[in-house]
Amino acid sequence: MDERYNFYKDQYFFELERKQNLSANLSIPIGFLTVIFSSYAYFGLNAHTLIVNWTLLPLSALLAFSIFFSTKASYLLYKTFRGLKYGYVPNIKKIRDYEIQLNKHISNKGNNKEAELNEKFFNNIKNSLVNTTSVNRNNNNSRSNFLYKINIFTFYSILFIL
Numbered sequence: 001m002d003e004r005y006n007f008y009k010d011q012y013f014f015e016l017e018r019k020q021n022l023s024a025n026l027s028i029p030i031g032f033l034t035v036i037f038s039s040y041a042y043f044g045l046n047a048h049t050l051i052v053n054w055t056l057l058p059l060s061a062l063l064a065f066s067i068f069f070s071t072k073a074s075y076l077l078y079k080t081f082r083g084l085k086y087g088y089v090p091n092i093k094k095i096r097d098y099e100i101q102l103n104k105h106i107s108n109k110g111n112n113k114e115a116e117l118n119e120k121f122f123n124n125i126k127n128s129l130v131n132t133t134s135v136n137r138n139n140n141n142s143r144s145n146f147l148y149k150i151n152i153f154t155f156y157s158i159l160f161i162l
Contacts, residue, residue: 005129015140019139022140040067066156084139087134089129095125098121
């Protein structure tokens with residue numbers, strides 16, 4: 001095992017931790033969107049008492065903008081939860097099976113078979129870590145971008161509903 005393996009492993013776990021942090025950061029927009037949609041329900045149920053004839057047009061326009069932005073935020077929120085597929089290293093049984101096959105293959109060779117086994121085994125794991133970390137980094141970057149847009153759209157929605 002070398003320092004490069006530790007670097008790849010650390011990056012892999014960093015991206016998984018980043019995924020968890022981004023998921024936790026989604027709770028604030030979810031709360032605000034819940035309040036926004038509750039206010040739409042309130043306006044809908046009490047529209048006859050809230051609207052005077054001359055305020056109908058401006059209030060409807062502001063409400064339409066708010067609904068537009070909250071719908072966009074809700075769509076991005078859905079896309080954040082459902083649209084991204086994260087990569088993970090193979091399960092431990094597949095790794096162990098690969099190690100056994102590699103050991104059988106190398107055992108027929110002469111000297112230095114333990115060093116060759118370690119090199120091939122950890123190179124395979126490093127390749128898996130690199131591939132999955134790349135996928136996870138791209139997903140986390142997309143998720144971070146979605147979260148930024150969700151926050152902006154939620155802010156605009158609140159602004160227009162006020």
